[in-house]
Amino acid sequence: MATASLFHDLLHWLDYVGVAVFALSGALAAARKGLDPFGFMVIGVATGVGGGTLRDILLDLGPVFWVTSPNFLAVAVLSALFGWFIAQHLKSRLSLLVWADAVGLAIFAVLGAEKAYAAHSHWAVVAVMGMVSATFGGLVRDILCNELPLLLHKEIYALAALAGAVTYFVGVSVFDATVASLFAGAAVCFLIRAAAIRYNLALPAYKQK
Amino acid sequence: MATASLFHDLLHWLDYVGVAVFALSGALAAARKGLDPFGFMVIGVATGVGGGTLRDILLDLGPVFWVTSPNFLAVAVLSALFGWFIAQHLKSRLSLLVWADAVGLAIFAVLGAEKAYAAHSHWAVVAVMGMVSATFGGLVRDILCNELPLLLHKEIYALAALAGAVTYFVGVSVFDATVASLFAGAAVCFLIRAAAIRYNLALPAYKQK
């Protein structure tokens, strides 16, 4: 009982953090495009809630999460405005954008996997839903800003989210460790992505012979 | 009773007008791309019903509105064909496109807000849903036609839709004036957008110091 409640509080807080960091990455993308404060908010909200929105639609979980919990909109708006104020003072907006995106990727990979798992989905669906939740917000951001999606950069990206989601699934279904699995999955995703950013890790690309 | 029925008739007619003007804006975008008549219809229908479709999906209101009321498809197709015939005779297709879009923006801002309000949503959700309904059709149009979305132009756009949706919410929840609030919200949105088009009104954009 206490564990279940702790677990749900934790999910809730992680969700806020994930929305906030993705919204921040959206604001920094808006700064790169020279948009106005309202543009920061629009891109910030779309990036922050995009992944979870698609997840809720695909799983058909009723109205999407921010319709039932509008606090998430406030978090995204505040985070986007924070991005407006700090963007001026950054040496590299792109670098913070990429790292905020990496933190959001890790959080939404496990949260997406958790929602699919809680809906009794097949493990492959759990894995794909973790990946979709983690990558879709950033994809919307990059399409709106007309940038090459991080998803299509050569450094490992969606694969990290998949690894995090699978780690969560294994942890929770084999070891029945809900809280530990959340952290383990997020850590696996973040470390793979961080290594990919830091060392330009990439899978071997297709080459026409 | 009579008022409720008048109100629903009004919503219905506004919906047709909104779909028609957005479909027209889609057809004019298709003209700029030199598409064939069927391309006009595809872009016209996608633009005309896009915003309301996303609204119905996010609120989880069952099958989207044009599945249950296919008349809207006919309206969009006829409007797109009308666009095909008049495009030749226009001095400025872009100008009519932008003004048709402004009318659609105003109508869908209040209709989106109304649907969210009728579903007992929080005021922030009412506001965001007005904005999403009003801007998404045009966004689909601009992405399909590979134009810079009006949403990202520097003139005020999504903010006008937000103002219209908030006006509707205040009118209906504080003053309990359903019909008057619809017109007031649409007028606020249209006037802000019209001023933005006419005088190039823009919020101060982000500038790297």
Added chain:
Amino acid sequence: MATASLFHDLLHWLDYVGVAVFALSGALAAARKGLDPFGFMVIGVATGVGGGTLRDILLDLGPVFWVTSPNFLAVAVLSALFGWFIAQHLKSRLSLLVWADAVGLAIFAVLGAEKAYAAHSHWAVVAVMGMVSATFGGLVRDILCNELPLLLHKEIYALAALAGAVTYFVGVSVFDATVASLFAGAAVCFLIRAAAIRYNLALPAYKQK
């Protein structure tokens, strides 16, 4: 009873074939972009299941088909990996991409129409749903790969899907011939699209006078 069961088996197998050929077209698009094997899988899955996913969301048919039948994910992944291995050995990847897309278009046009018909939709909704199911996966592929969507090429494309869906509707509602209508609809769509590819058939495009 036997016919109904045959019919449902057929639908199921056609669905697998449609997902597989669209996933293959996605993999070939990934090859043209020089992505890594995981990128092949991401684009392959998005292309393979994209159209059916939007169809299920618009009709509000509960969780989308691959959430309830994750086998489709496996088919898409395997087909994308198959694309990775054969892409090297092709003289023209673009040509196979376009033909795989044509086969998928024909299959999803009738399957999309069938799902809408089974949900008791109006004939116009049946027609549009066939077109949406048939074209959306390829549209996602082309937007992700930043190519001009086949949908907007001048050769006949979405119109072929519409013709296939209408053929299916007429066959099933007028002649009550479920299996024959599936094949007739798919054949009509494929033949129109094949003629369009082979002979560059196009409707007369809009020209500014």
